[in-house]
Amino acid sequence: MxxxxxxxxxxxxxxxxxxxxxxxxxxxxxxxxxxxxxxxxxxxxxxxxxxxxxxxxxxxxxxxxxxxxxxxxxxxxxxxxxxxxxxxxxxxxxxxxxxxxSLGVTLLAHLVAEAAARLGPDWDIEVLEMHHRMKVDAPSGTALLLGEAAAKARGIELGANSESGRDGHTGARGEGAIGFAALRGGTVAGDHSVIFAGEEERITLSHSAENRxxxxxxxxxxxxxxxxxxxxxxxxxxxxxx
The missing domain is CATH 3.40.50.720 (NAD(P)-binding Rossmann-like Domain)
Structure with missing residues (x-):
């Protein structure tokens, strides 16, 4: 004990x-x-x-x-x-x-790294997260953890290769960039998805927290x-x- x-x-x-x-x-x-x-x-x-x-x-x-x-x-x-x-x-x-x-999110990050290491930069990576309306920081720590797992697996620095807060005329998506999108509302404990978008196909790895x-x-x-x-x-x- x-x-x-x-x-x-x-x-x-x-x-x-x-x-x-x-x-x-x-x-x-x-x-x-x-x-x-x-x-x-x-x-x-x-x-x-x-x-x-x-x-x-x-x-x-x-x-x-x-x-x-x-x-x-x-x-x-x-x-x-x-x-x-x-x-x-x-x-x-x-x-x-x-x-x-979360042990589940820990395993998710491991799977994200595995996918990122095996899929080339022509597969775009987007991290989507949603939390309750009271959360004060964005992207969430979990979203950054997942993005870091993907970046490390690809041998790049997340800070220099991330995109977030897209609004207005932003231009084309940067090749090899890791995108982040944050949603806020209700009492959501935490939903996270990492989307690998390739030519005419997508892979989505997700985790939903039902209770803190x-x-x-x-x-x-x-x-x-x-x-x-x-x-x-x-x-x-x-x-x-x-």
């Missing part, structure tokens, strides 16, 4: 995480939110799960490093400075950062797996052994 602490415990994901920790037979060692002391939670835990906000990430990493425990980061909307902080912390403790903790509890269960699996791992940066694919 592991003691797992929740950062961002008052949110919807925080509630789902506390329930998933207990359901998995582990002990929820506590939760913190904006203004609370993360270091105290870290000292009482075997691992931390962070679904808070990008602005809090550096303090959360500092607390994990200070306590010498692993941390799983599911917070989305991260930029280059956040990833640099993650790399630094990963030199001292195990860190798993992902845009989606799937992300909580995956996060708990990932956090428990991190315990005992050597310092380093990990992904959900490591949890599944892919």
């Amino acid at each position: 592991a003691k797992i602490g929740v950062i961002g415990s008052a949110g919807r994901m925080g509630t789902a995480l506390r329930e998933a920790i207990t359901a998995a037979g582990h002990d929820c060692s506590g939760g913190v939110d904006k203004g609370d002391q993360v270091a105290d939670l870290a000292d009482a835990s075997d691992a931390l799960v962070d679904f808070s906000a990008p602005a809090a990430l550096k303090d959360n990493l500092h607390a994990a490093v200070g306590a010498g425990i692993p941390i799983l980061i599911g917070t989305t909307g991260l930029d280059d400075t956040h990833h640099a902080a993650i790399e630094s912390a990963a030199g001292a403790v195990p860190v798993l950062q992902t845009g989606n903790t 509890s799937i992300f909580a269960r995956g996060a708990v699996n990932g956090a428990a797996w991190l315990i005992g791992q050597p310092p380093g940066r990990y992904a959900m694919t490591d949890v599944l052994g892919l």
Whole structure:
């Protein structure tokens, strides 16, 4: 039984995480939110799960490093400075950062990479995602994860080869580009499709999340797996052994 602490415990994901920790037979060692002391939670835990906000990430990493425990980061909307902080912390403790903790999405990303590696640049790649009306970032962390999987498999940089926010007279689609489209509405937990469009044929790989509890269960699996791992940066694919 592991003691797992929740950062961002008052949110919807925080509630789902506390329930998933207990359901998995582990002990929820506590939760913190904006203004609370993360270091105290870290000292009482075997691992931390962070679904808070990008602005809090550096303090959360500092607390994990200070306590010498692993941390799983599911917070989305991260930029280059956040990833640099993650790399630094990963030199001292195990860190798993992902845009989606679902085991199903993890497998989907693996399949996307397989398809992208085998289909040439004449197959256009479009990533379509839909989330609930309250989501504040776009494209979603999961959409970027899927796009990154495709880009890496093709040996290209996603940032230099992506298209999003098309509106008006945009011109022809860039050859080899990876496109993103974001839809928002209702209470959708998360739908993602990766479309490979070739000459007169298409392949669509999709995943639908029916409840955010799937992300909580995956996060708990990932956090428990991190315990005992050597310092380093990990992904959900490591949890599944892919």
